[in-house]
Amino acid sequence: MTVNLLNFNQAALAEYFQGIGEKPFRAKQMMRWMHHFGVSDFGEMTDIAKALREKLAKEAVVAPPSVHLEQISEDGTRKWLIDVGAGNGVETVFIPEDDRGTLCVSSQVGCALDCTFCSTGRQGFNRNLSVSEIIGQLWVANKALGRDPKGDRIISNVVMMGMGEPLANFDNVVAAMNIMLDDSAYGLSRRRVTLSTSGMVPAMDRLREECPVALAVSLHAPNDALRDEIVPINRKYPIAQLMAACQRYLEKAPRDFVTFEYVMLDGVNDTAEHARQLLNIVQDVPCKFNLIPFNPFPNSGYDTSKPDNIRRFRDILMQAGYVVTTRKTRGEDIDAACGQLAGKVQDKTKRSLRRIKVEAVA
Numbered sequence: 099m100t101v102n103l104l105n106f107n108q109a110a111l112a113e114y115f116q117g118i119g120e121k122p123f124r125a126k127q128m129m130r131w132m133h134h135f136g137v138s139d140f141g142e143m144t145d146i147a148k149a150l151r152e153k154l155a156k157e158a159v160v161a162p163p164s165v166h167l168e169q170i171s172e173d174g175t176r177k178w179l180i181d182v183g184a185g186n187g188v189e190t191v192f193i194p195e196d197d198r199g200t201l202c203v204s205s206q207v208g209c210a211l212d213c214t215f216c217s218t219g220r221q222g223f224n225r226n227l228s229v230s231e232i233i234g235q236l237w238v239a240n241k242a243l244g245r246d247p248k249g250d251r252i253i254s255n256v257v258m259m260g261m262g263e264p265l266a267n268f269d270n271v272v273a274a275m276n277i278m279l280d281d282s283a284y285g286l287s288r289r290r291v292t293l294s295t296s297g298m299v300p301a302m303d304r305l306r307e308e309c310p311v312a313l314a315v316s317l318h319a320p321n322d323a324l325r326d327e328i329v330p331i332n333r334k335y336p337i338a339q340l341m342a343a344c345q346r347y348l349e350k351a352p353r354d355f356v357t358f359e360y361v362m363l364d365g366v367n368d369t370a371e372h373a374r375q376l377l378n379i380v381q382d383v384p385c386k387f388n389l390i391p392f393n394p395f396p397n398s399g400y401d402t403s404k405p406d407n408i409r410r411f412r413d414i415l416m417q418a419g420y421v422v423t424t425r426k427t428r429g430e431d432i433d434a435a436c437g438q439l440a441g442k443v444q445d446k447t448k449r450s451l452r453r454i455k456v457e458a459v460a
């Protein structure tokens with residue numbers, strides 16, 4: 099059976115080479131060719147012995163996923179629909195800024211967690227992405243952006259904030275992040291790789307031990323009653339447990355704060371009282387806030403908070419001494435803004451079907 103070497107981090111690649119009777123140091127060479135130089139043809143890997151190249155050509159491939167569609171926004175944001183087979187596609191977004199270039203990477207085809215305001219959640223869920231499909235998004239984006247391996251990085255930061263809950267696909271996400279951090283591959287620092295979770299507490303503890311990167315938490319509500327409703331995983335891991343997990347995570351995190359993301363939903367979670375409740379629940383966790391004006395999508399049932407309400411909310415947090423950013427909406431014209439990623443999901447949960455019926459009746 100042909101093996102796709104993009105599924106291996108360096109440790110797994112070393113095992114693979116040992117398994118075919120080769121020296122483990124070949125793994126480092128192969129990582130450089132595949133990820134640093136973006137080469138997929140063994141014939142071009144000139145410092146690898148010809149006999150080994152020929153052997154690899156018979157039993158292995160370097161096969162990134164293919165791009166189904168590329169869109170470029172007026173503001174320079176780019177979005178790729180990555181074909182992951184069987185009618186499924188995931189989205190990857192590149193956001194250029196003055197001092198950095200950030201790639202937003204997907205981890206699952208759809209998402210099983212069903213947050214009520216999230217376009218991805220609405221699509222239902224099909225499956226976890228493999229390591230090659232996760233790291234392949236970085237590979238494909240670097241190629242499309244014309245990155246010169248000898249020049250500066252175009253993608254300086256990665257956020258695991260695309261489609262899916264990354265901690266629900268723990269092993270593959272951690273293996274792919276290991277490749278992002280590997281000096282032989284992309285060489286990103288842990289501070290520049292951010293994982294965003296909706297709050298899977300046991301997996302947060304595992305991540306702290308196995309691959310601590312910068313942490314963002316999709317909080318979105320300042321009390322359990324509201325969070326149970328709009329981020330349903332809260333029923334399993336309520337806010338007090340989540341905050342304790344954040345404190346534990348910070349013991350080993352590369353940054354000394356957690357970023358709390360908070361989508362601003364008109365009349366739902368955006369009052370002054372909500373802001374005060376928020377201050378109360380985070381008081382023991384060093385943190386920053388990222389307020390995200392809701393990006394509407396068809397039949398979402400929500401509206402974006404009014405600018406005055408977002409400002410009032412922000413001011414209450416800032417007056418309490420917190421750093422608060424209000425996310426600028428980028429790539430809105432190509433549906434690449436936060437919470438808008440939909441991809442193409444062959445839903446196995448039948449959730450999308452139920453919704454279509456409900457919406458048809460309403």
Ligand code: SF4
Nearest residue numbers: 209212213216219262
């Ligand atoms: S917000 Fe995140 S965890 Fe919730 S449904 Fe969307 S992708 Fe899944």
